[in-house]
Structures are given as structure tokens and as C-alpha cells.
Amino acid sequence: MxxxxxxxxxxxxxxxxTDAPHQQARWYAGDRYEPLLSEKSSETVTVESSLPDDLTRxxxxxxxxxxxxxxxxxxxxxxxxxxxxxxxxxxxxxxxKYNPSFTEDVAAHPGNRxxxxxxxxxxxxILHLLYELQETLASIGGMDAVTLQPPAGxxxxxxxxxxxxxxxxxxxxxxxxxxxxxxxxxxxxxASAAMAGYDVVELPSNxxxxxxxDALAAAAGEDTALLMLTNPNTLGLFERDIxxxxxIVHDAGGLLYYDGANLNSLLGKARPGDMGxxxxxxxxxxxxxxxxxxxxxxxGPIGVGADLAPFLPxxxxxxxxxxxxxxxxxxxxxxxxxxxxxxxVLVKAYAYILRHxxxxxxxxxxxxxxxxxxxxxxxxxxxxxxxxxxxxxxxADEDAADVAKAMLDHGVHPPTTKWPEIVDEALMTEPTETExxxxxxxxxAAFNAVAGMDxxxxxxxxxxxxxxxxxxxxxxxxxxxxxxxx
Amino acid sequence: MPYVTHSGAERSAMLxxxxxxxxxxxxxxxxxVRFDGDYGIAAHSERETRATVEGILDESADLTEFLGGxxxxxxxxxVVDHLSLRSEFLTSYTQYQxxxxxGFLQALFEFQSxxxxxxxxxxxxxxxxxxxxxxxxxxxxxxxxxxxDGDRVLVPEDLPDRVRAVLDNYTDxxxxxxxxYPTSExxxxxxxxxxxxxxxxxxxxxxxxxxxxxxxxxxxxxxxxADDHGALFCVGSDAVALSLLEPPAAYGADxxxxxxxxxxxxxxYGMGLGLFACREEFLRQVPGRLxxxxxxxAGNRAYTLTLQTRxxxxxxxxxxxxxxxxxxxxxxxxxxxxxxxxxxxLVDLAEDCVTGIAEACERIDDLDGFDAPVYDGHHFRExxxxxxxxxxxxxxxxxxxxLALRTVEDAGRERLAVCVTDTNRDRxxxxxxxxxxxxxxx
Numbered sequence: 001m002x003x004x005x006x007x008x009x010x011x012x013x014x015x016x017x018t019d020a021p022h023q024q025a026r027w028y029a030g031d032r033y034e035p036l037l038s039e040k041s042s043e044t045v046t047v048e049s050s051l052p053d054d055l056t057r058x059x060x061x062x063x064x065x066x067x068x069x070x071x072x073x074x075x076x077x078x079x080x081x082x083x084x085x086x087x088x089x090x091x092x093x094x095x096x097k098y099n100p101s102f103t104e105d106v107a108a109h110p111g112n113r114x115x116x117x118x119x120x121x122x123x124x125x126i127l128h129l130l131y132e133l134q135e136t137l138a139s140i141g142g143m144d145a146v147t148l149q150p151p152a153g154x155x156x157x158x159x160x161x162x163x164x165x166x167x168x169x170x171x172x173x174x175x176x177x178x179x180x181x182x183x184x185x186x187x188x189x190x191a192s193a194a195m196a197g198y199d200v201v202e203l204p205s206n207x208x209x210x211x212x213x214d215a216l217a218a219a220a221g222e223d224t225a226l227l228m229l230t231n232p233n234t235l236g237l238f239e240r241d242i243x244x245x246x247x248i249v250h251d252a253g254g255l256l257y258y259d260g261a262n263l264n265s266l267l268g269k270a271r272p273g274d275m276g277x278x279x280x281x282x283x284x285x286x287x288x289x290x291x292x293x294x295x296x297x298x299x300g301p302i303g304v305g306a307d308l309a310p311f312l313p314x315x316x317x318x319x320x321x322x323x324x325x326x327x328x329x330x331x332x333x334x335x336x337x338x339x340x341x342x343x344x345v346l347v348k349a350y351a352y353i354l355r356h357x358x359x360x361x362x363x364x365x366x367x368x369x370x371x372x373x374x375x376x377x378x379x380x381x382x383x384x385x386x387x388x389x390x391x392x393x394x395x396a397d398e399d400a401a402d403v404a405k406a407m408l409d410h411g412v413h414p415p416t417t418k419w420p421e422i423v424d425e426a427l428m429t430e431p432t433e434t435e436x437x438x439x440x441x442x443x444x445a446a447f448n449a450v451a452g453m454d455x456x457x458x459x460x461x462x463x464x465x466x467x468x469x470x471x472x473x474x475x476x477x478x479x480x481x482x483x484x485x486x
Numbered sequence: 487m488p489y490v491t492h493s494g495a496e497r498s499a500m501l502x503x504x505x506x507x508x509x510x511x512x513x514x515x516x517x518x519v520r521f522d523g524d525y526g527i528a529a530h531s532e533r534e535t536r537a538t539v540e541g542i543l544d545e546s547a548d549l550t551e552f553l554g555g556x557x558x559x560x561x562x563x564x565v566v567d568h569l570s571l572r573s574e575f576l577t578s579y580t581q582y583q584x585x586x587x588x589g590f591l592q593a594l595f596e597f598q599s600x601x602x603x604x605x606x607x608x609x610x611x612x613x614x615x616x617x618x619x620x621x622x623x624x625x626x627x628x629x630x631x632x633x634x635d636g637d638r639v640l641v642p643e644d645l646p647d648r649v650r651a652v653l654d655n656y657t658d659x660x661x662x663x664x665x666x667y668p669t670s671e672x673x674x675x676x677x678x679x680x681x682x683x684x685x686x687x688x689x690x691x692x693x694x695x696x697x698x699x700x701x702x703x704x705x706x707x708x709x710x711x712a713d714d715h716g717a718l719f720c721v722g723s724d725a726v727a728l729s730l731l732e733p734p735a736a737y738g739a740d741x742x743x744x745x746x747x748x749x750x751x752x753x754x755y756g757m758g759l760g761l762f763a764c765r766e767e768f769l770r771q772v773p774g775r776l777x778x779x780x781x782x783x784a785g786n787r788a789y790t791l792t793l794q795t796r797x798x799x800x801x802x803x804x805x806x807x808x809x810x811x812x813x814x815x816x817x818x819x820x821x822x823x824x825x826x827x828x829x830x831x832l833v834d835l836a837e838d839c840v841t842g843i844a845e846a847c848e849r850i851d852d853l854d855g856f857d858a859p860v861y862d863g864h865h866f867r868e869x870x871x872x873x874x875x876x877x878x879x880x881x882x883x884x885x886x887x888x889l890a891l892r893t894v895e896d897a898g899r900e901r902l903a904v905c906v907t908d909t910n911r912d913r914x915x916x917x918x919x920x921x922x923x924x925x926x927x928x
Binding site: 061062076086089115121151188190191269274299335388466470471476 | 489490491492496497498499501503504509510511512514515518519520521524525526527528529530531532535536538539540542543544545546547549551553554555556557559563565567568569570571572573574575576577578579580581582583584585586587588590592593595596598599600602603609610612613615616617618619623626646647648651652654655656658659660661665682691701704729730731732733752753754755756757758769775776777778779780781782783784786787788789790792793794795797798799800801802803804805807808809810811812813814815816818822824825826828829830832833836837840841844864874885890892
């Protein structure tokens with residue numbers, strides 16, 4: 001790219017020049033920021049090949065840059081991006097905690113470079129780690145068996161539902177057609193159930209923000225295949241009636257599914273299996289701190305009770321006299337990913353668990369819960385319900401999306417907004433255990449500074465960020481999805 | 487305690503602020519479901535943890551792999567690690583606040599642009615889990631856009647069992663029938679396919695290169711057949727092959743799925759980066775995340791996740807898929823790798839996939855007791871080999887020479903499969919030596 005265009009923007013200010021310790025770079029080049037690769041260089045090459053012409057393309061048009069320009073391009077892009085190493089990301093239900101650096105080195109170890117189609121004897125290291133991790137997760141979840149195949153939490157949900165369906169069919173109960181989901185549940189629960197062919201029955205919350213047990217009793221019946229629940233729920237509230245809930249579902253012949261998105265508040269304190277859950281998924285990339293990579297890869301293993309173990313995906317790993325081997329469970333549902341999902345996430349999660357040990361894991365959930373309650377006590381917005389576990393949902397007086405944009409000007413990432421819908425203008429906040437008291441105080445200050453802003457000033461935020469507010473509705477009305485569309 | 491930053495005094499102050507003396511008091515869990523045991527996991531220092539995990543990983547054999555079968559190893563330039571591991575990328579979240587995530591959004595927009603160029607189709611999303619789940623999503627898309635009739639999809643009989651097993655789970659909910667159509671001489675049997683087609687078919691799938699490593703010679707005819715019956719035509723391929731092969735849109739593909747992890751992703755036990763592209767008219771039925779270009783309040787170009795009303799967090803049970811976390815960081819890596827190669831580098835890498843396996847087959851074919859490739863036609867990266875001796879015995883023999891190969895069931899017998907890319911091409915001599923030295927070879 002030409003050299004003339006790179007000037008750090010002089011930030012316009014709307015009065016939010018309070019401490020913004022995590023401010024990002026902006027790169028102006030004429031009327032845009034860092035140009036697209038295609039705007040720096042576009043090269044059309046004529047394709048010559050030993051293949052016949054009718055099988056090959058005539059030409060390929062793509063950017064053609066030397067490594068220094070590639071390096072600068074992506075370095076600039078990274079500087080225009082906010083990660084947990086830049087500052088806090090208190091997104092409720094997303095569990096964005098600091099990720100230890102050493103797990104990247106473990107993931108870079110040459111022993112990870114193994115092809116999945118090797119014979120079992122030739123990949124004992126891989127199978128050994130898979131075995132150790134599946135046993136460890138079973139212990140943490142209070143489950144009897146674990147599959148490590150699903151490549152994300154939502155994929156874990158789908159896998160768990162398919163396992164439940166296969167189980168019901170084998171029991172001669174294949175006519176069960178409904179999955180019950182509380183209204184506060186993650187959107188993935190609804191989508192995964194629908195994807196598996198089930199009708200979704202939505203369960204209202206009671207005045208406490210928890211499952212309405214009477215409504216559940218009315219909804220559960222011979223059509224019920226599954227109740228999907230996260231505990232604590234997305235309001236950060238523990239479902240104290242969990243035993244009654246489990247009894248209702250089991251008496252109706254259904255199974256109880258645990259959405260593991262909030263498991264980080266239970267480590268060392270409670271196990272889904274002990275609460276009566278039959279199936280659960282783990283979000284390894286949340287609970288066990290794998291960097292989220294801007295949206296993945298994740299990993300969503302599921303754990304099940306003994307009755308459901310024969311239905312898990314193939315292959316599973318077991319210990320033999322001399323090592324480890326793969327096998328297919330008797331009534332396996334098959335596969336949900338071609339291989340074992342995202343291997344590197346498994347390695348990082350295992351390293352994270354070993355590093356902490358029992359005591360460290362319990363300290364994780366204790367500190368996550370302490371941090372959430374401390375932050376909740378410091379902010380001036382109304383925080384309904386309680387007591388909280390690792391997250392809470394505040395209610396903004398203004399448009400929660402505006403509040404989020406204004407918080408960006410304070411150099412912090414805002415919470416999840418407008419969800420769950422049970423709370424008006426929801427600000428769903430999960431600071432996690434890795435934020436210091438000073439950072440929590442910064443976050444509270446950002447909340448409170450925004451709480452005092454007048455609506456007009458609010459609507460003009462953010463001004464201190466890489467881009468000003470983006471018109472998402474306009475972007476959706478006339479979609480431009482590649483540089484070919486510009 | 488690792489990664490927990492409070493001092494004792496800070497912790498006390500925070501406990502005071504929330505009105506408890508012990509963090510345990512904050513846990514609103516009935517005693518009856520409290521966990522009072524332990525997991526039995528000992529804490530390790532960072533050094534001990536690394537030593538333990540790396541020691542386990544070292545238990546795998548040190549082998550040169552000629553395995554392929556849907557998971558391919560290409561050299562990944564160092565700059566891919568160094569840039570993608572920049573923590574602002576690695577430790578960032580899904581771009582729900584685009585004003586502070588312009589960098590990642592732009593990189594994903596550039597990834598989508600790459601896939602659009604490679605496929606010739608109008609729309610690409612910014613990743614799927616892997617090629618098998620991308621195919622599953624393509625079938626669900628076909629079912630939605632042709633919801634009034636079709637409830638069968640046709641796949642080639644050589645579709646790997648692993649991929650078929652994933653597809654069976656994806657098609658179970660909507661009760662779509664997956665049926666195989668025949669192949670002949672290692673490629674699509676076009677007449678056989680025609681016999682399978684009727685108006686109930688919502689999608690026809692074909693891969694190029696196919697599961698036998700052959701570049702399909704007549705996908706025009708397959709596309710025409712699908713079109714004549716009102717079925718979508720879905721093509722499976724990968725980002726390196728598409729750099730050389732005719733863009734699928736040119737022969738009528740409506741959807742392209744496959745693997746983009748051939749760029750930027752080394753062999754890491756089957757991690758994937760699924761690619762997904764389709765014609766523009768299916769835009770609002772696309773699964774997964776899309777990045778769009780728009781403007782910010784200052785009138786500058788800016789990027790954002792777009793058309794989110796298709797997605798689970800808004801549409802819930804009516805979403806086009808349940809995807810939330812996808813493979814964004816791997817898409818970033820693929821985009822960096824492609825940028826580093828440039829168009830000539832991509833074409834050269836792909837051409838090496840043609841010449842590498844051709845050369846290996848020629849040399850294997852010269853050996854007594856070996857016939858390579860089994861099928862005439864142009865191969866890409868891999869080929870099947872017939873052996874006079876049982877193929878499994880040949881695999882065992884090569885294993886002792888430090889080489890990993892595999893067998894496949896094909897046309898009722900067991901055959902050897904060989905995959906050659908830039909990362910093992912300099913070991914083909916060893917492969918030839920091992921095969922030549924196979925005692926019972928002839």
C-alpha cells in the first residue's frame with residue numbers, strides 16, 4: 001500500500017475522554033480505514049496447468065503482496081480489534097476470561113501434528129489425552145461417559161438431542177415429539193431442538209426469574225422428550241427447585257439436558273449429574289479458557305448417564321492393557337463431525353484443567369461469583385432478581401444498545417444487550433474470575449458514567465473507537481458481502 | 487492461585503461490599519445437590535503442566551504420513567502463526583460490537599471474498615465447522631428452498647462413511663432420505679445418476695476431486711441433470727483445488743461446500759474449516775455468520791455481522807441453523823495464508839497437487855505387484871493403488887519403514903490409498919523404497 005495514508009486519527013471527543021485504557025488504533029487512508037487487500041493489489045493470473053483446459057479455470061484474480069505488506073495489513077487489523085488481552089469483555093453467558101499464554105505453546109507442540117486416519121497404535125498420544133480428558137470431564141460433570149466430538153456448544157446440544165432421540169426410539173418411545181425450553185434459554189437450545197425435528201415448547205419464568213414448576217408440570221407429558229435447562233440460568237440465578245424439576249421430567253418419561261454455558265460457576269460446588277441431569281454439554285472454550293479466536297473454534301463435548309452411553313457418537317476411546325483404542329458404542333448415533341472436532345481446543349482445555357487442579361477450579365467459580373456480585377453491587381442501574389452466581393442482568397433506563405455504544409468510549413467492552421428479554425433493556429453482565437478489583441471498578445465507573453448521560457449524547461456514541469456507530473439495518477438492507485460487491 | 491488477581495485485602499474489601507464473609511456463602515445451591523467430593527485432579531505448575539501434556543503427546547509414533555482422505559497437510563508459512571496469534575485477534579470474541587472489532591470483521595470479509603472468487607458464487611459465509619457439517623447444512627438449505635416437494639438427496643456411492651454418518655444426523659430431524667448414486671471407473675456415472683433422479687430430489691451432490699482423488703471430468707452434465715429436475719446442485723471441493731479447477735458456478739453449481747483448512751491449518755487431528763458458498767438468491771437461507779460492508783456515522787466504510795435475523799440468537803427455533811461459535815480464527819488463518827501465496831502461489835500449490843501424485847503413481851506403477859492409479863483420469867493429491875498382496879499387509883510393511891498409509895474398500899476389494907502434498911513429496915523416495923522392498927510384493 002502507498003505510504004501516504006497512515007495517520008493516526010485525532011479522535012473527536014464527545015466528552016468521554018475519561019480514562020479509556022484499552023483504546024484502539026485507527027488508520028486513515030483517504031475516506032476509509034485500512035484498505036482491503038484487494039484495494040492494495042489485484043492481480044489476475046492466467047492459469048496454466050498439466051490438466052486439460054476444460055477442467056481448469058482460465059484465470060484467478062486475487063491480491064498479490066509480498067510478505068512485509070501482508071504482515072503490516074494484518075498487524076493493523078489486529079490493532080483495530082479488541083480482545084480479552086486488550087481489556088475486559090463482560091459479555092453475559094459468553095464467559096470471556098483471560099486465557100493463559102502457555103496453552104498456545106502446548107498446542108504448538110509437534111505431537112499435535114497427527115493425521116486422524118492413523119491406526120490406533122500410531123496415535124497413542126492423541127488417544128491417551130482424549131481418554132484422560134473424557135474421564136476428567138465425566139468427573140467434573142458427574143456423568144458416566146463423555147464424547148469429545150462436537151466442535152462447538154451448539155453442536156454439543158444437537159448431539160445430545162440426537163442421543164436422547166436414539167434412546168427414546170430404542171425404548172419404543174419414538175413418538176415423543178417435544179422439547180421444553182425456558183424462555184430465558186440460549187437461542188441455540190431452540191434452534192438445536194428444531195434442527196433435530198422436535199417441536200419447541202417454551203416455558204415461562206416465575207416472578208423469581210426461575211422455572212415455573214407448576215407450568216412445567218402442566219407442560220411435561222407423554223410427548224416430552226427433553227427439558228433443556230442451564231443452571232444457574234441466564235439471569236445468573238440457581239434453579240433451586242432442580243430436584244423437583246428433575247422429578248417432573250423423569251416421571252413424564254423425559255430426559256433432562258444441561259446447557260453447560262454457565263458451568264464455570266459450579267466448579268467444585270455442584271455437578272449436573274448429581275442434580276438429576278441425564279445429558280450435558282461442556283463449553284470447553286468458555287469454562288476452561290480457550291481463546292475464542294474472534295468467534296471460534298470452540299468445542300462442545302457432551303456427558304451422559306450410563307443408560308445413554310451406548311448411543312454416543314463414534315469413535316469413543318477406551319483404555320486397554322497396553323494403551324488406548326477407539327471403538328464404536330453399541331447403538332451409536334454415528335458422527336456429528338468428520339473427526340474429533342477441534343483438537344487444539346481439547347489440548348488447551350486439558351492443560352488448563354491440569355494447571356488448576358481441584359482447588360484451583362473451585363477458586364475459579366468462587367472468584368467468578370464474587371466478581372459478579374461485587375460488580376452488581378457497584379452499578380447504579382437497577383439489578384432485578386438475585387442472589388447471583390457468575391452473571392447478573394441489569395436493566396437500563398435507556399436503549400440498552402445505546403448504553404453499550406457509550407461504554408465503548410470508556411475503553412471497555414460492554415455487556416450483552418437486550419437479552420434475556422425477561423428484563424427490560426437488559427445488560428447481561430459476566431465479569432469472570434480473571435478481572436481484578438481495579439478493572440471491576442473501572443467497569444462500574446463506565447456503567448455509572450453512562451447512566452448519567454442524557455439520551456441525545458448517548459445516541460452520538462461511540463466516538464473514541466475505530467469506527468463510529470455502524471448502521472446495521474442499512475448494511476442488512478443492501479448486503480455487500482465481498483470485495484466483489486464494492 | 488493462577489490467573490486470579492485479587493490480593494487478600496482486595497478480596498476482603500469485595501466480600502465486605504457484598505455482605506458475606508466467605509465466597510461460598512454466595513452460592514445459592516441447596517445442600518442436597520452440593521458437591522462435597524473432589525475430582526481427584528492435582529494442580530500442576532505451568533512447567534509441570536507443559537511437561538505432562540507434551541509427554542502424553544509424544545506417545546504418538548513419529549511417522550511420515552501419506553494419508554489424505556479428506557484431511558490434507560500443506561506447509562503453513564510462519565507468518566500465519568505470527569499474525570494470527572497476535573492476541574488482539576486470538577483473544578477476541580464474536581463481533582457483536584463492530585465498532586471495536588473492525589479488524590477481525592475486515593479479515594472475515596476478505597475471507598468471504600476469497601471464497602467468492604474461488605467458487606464463482608455470489609455469497610460465502612465466514613466459516614463452517616468442517617466439510618461434513620457444511621454438506622449437512624447444504625442439504626438443510628436445499629430442503630428449505632425446495633420445501634414444497636423434495637425430500638431426497640443424492641450423494642455419490644464413494645462418499646466417505648465418516649461424512650455420510652454426519653449427513654445422516656443432519657437429515658434425521660427433517661426426515662430427508664439420503665441415497666447413493668453409482669460411480670463408474672472412479673467418477674460419476676452420469677447415466678446411473680439420471681436413473682436415480684426424479685422430482686422428489688432436492689439436491690444432487692458431487693465432489694471434485696472426489697473421494698478417489700480424481701478430478702471429475704463432466705460436472706457440466708451433472709449440473710444439467712440436477713437443473714432439469716429442479717434439484718439444487720452442490721459441489722464439494724477445497725480451497726486449494728478450487729484455485730486451479732474451473733469455478734463451480736461456471737458449470738451450474740448452486741452451492742459449494744468443502745474444506746478451507748487446507749490453507750492455514752496444519753494437520754491437527756482432524757480440525758476443520760468448512761467452506762460454504764451459494765447463489766445470491768439463497769442469501770437469506772444461508773447458515774452461519776455473514777460479514778457485510780456498510781458505513782459508520784462518519785460516512786466511512788465499516789464492517790459488521792449482517793443478516794443476523796437468520797441466526798439462532800434472534801430467530802431461535804426458526805433460525806437457518808443453530809450455529810453460534812464457528813471457526814472464525816481458522817478463517818483468519820486461511821485468509822492470511824492465501825494472501826501470502828497470492829494468486830500465482832495458490833495456482834502453483836494446486837498444480838503441485840496434480841504433478842506430485844501423478845509422479846508418485848508413475849513410480850509406484852513401475853514396481854512389480856503394484857498398479858497405480860487404479861482409475862484413469864486426472865488425480866489431485868491422492869490416488870488408489872492396487873496391490874498383488876493384501877493391501878493391509880503392505881500398510882504394515884510401510885509402517886515399519888516409518889510411513890503411514892491406509893487402505894480403503896473400493897469396488898468390493900481392499901485397496902491402498904496414497905496422498906502426496908508439498909509436505910511429504912520429498913519422502914516419496916522412501917515410499918517407493920518401502921514398496922519395492924515389500925517381500926511378498928509380486
